[in-house]
Amino acid sequence: MWWAAAVAMAACGGWRGRKAAAAGVTAMGVAELLSNGVAKQLVERRRPPKEWVPHGDVEDRPDSSSFPSGHTAAAVAFTAAVAPSWPWAGAACAVPAVLVAIERVHSGSHYPSDVAAGAVIGLTAAALVRATPRFVVRHVG
Numbered sequence: 001m002w003w004a005a006a007v008a009m010a011a012c013g014g015w016r017g018r019k020a021a022a023a024g025v026t027a028m029g030v031a032e033l034l035s036n037g038v039a040k041q042l043v044e045r046r047r048p049p050k051e052w053v054p055h056g057d058v059e060d061r062p063d064s065s066s067f068p069s070g071h072t073a074a075a076v077a078f079t080a081a082v083a084p085s086w087p088w089a090g091a092a093c094a095v096p097a098v099l100v101a102i103e104r105v106h107s108g109s110h111y112p113s114d115v116a117a118g119a120v121i122g123l124t125a126a127a128l129v130r131a132t133p134r135f136v137v138r139h140v141g
Contacts, residue, residue, distance in 0.1 A: 001096060002028055002078045009082070009089055020085035023129055024093075027081035028074045031125035035073040035118055040065040045114070053108030062109065069110045069118030075100040076122025081129050 006021035013020065045067040075097035083090025101119065104110040110118075 002074065002093075005078070005089075005093060009086065013086060013089065016086050017089070020082040020089055023081040023085055023126075024078040027077040027122075027126040027129040030129060031073040031077035031122045032070055034125060035068050035070040035121045036064075039068050039117070039121065040070070043067045045111075048108050048111055050108070066110055067114045067117060068121055069101070069104045069114045071104055072097075072101045072110075072115045072118030073121040073125065076119045077125040077129075078122075080123050080126035084130060 002024065006025050009017040009024075010021040011017070043065055045065050047062075047066045079090055079093040079097040082093055101115045104115050104118075105112055
């Protein structure tokens with residue numbers, strides 16, 4: 001979904017859209033690396049008990065660590081990185097990002113704290129992506 005949003009922004013948004021799409025995709029990659037490549041390897045947490053999930057979707061849960069939610073991290077990172085370049089697109093992306101977070105808890109894949117941690121990782125990834133060019137210009141150039 002986020003890749004499709006990035007393609008649409010880049011194709012229809014001119015320079016602003018291309019900048020927003022590049023920031024969003026980059027932040028999403030950083031968030032996935034931090035959440036799935038680092039945090040999930042450091043924190044071994046079981047998924048919520050199947051008994052807590054009142055529907056049949058409980059069998060489709062991943063086997064990896066529950067903490068943090070990588071889906072939420074990616075969704076929040078994309079949205080938070082897009083918003084400064086193109087506020088309208090950021091606002092439009094916020095709705096599905098919130099829905100992703102809610103769905104991760106509803107499906108029984110994550111505890112609410114996993115989703116909150118994923119959101120923090122996403123915000124951190126977006127901030128890193130936004131700050132890196134300025135840091136490089138100041139300290140390398």
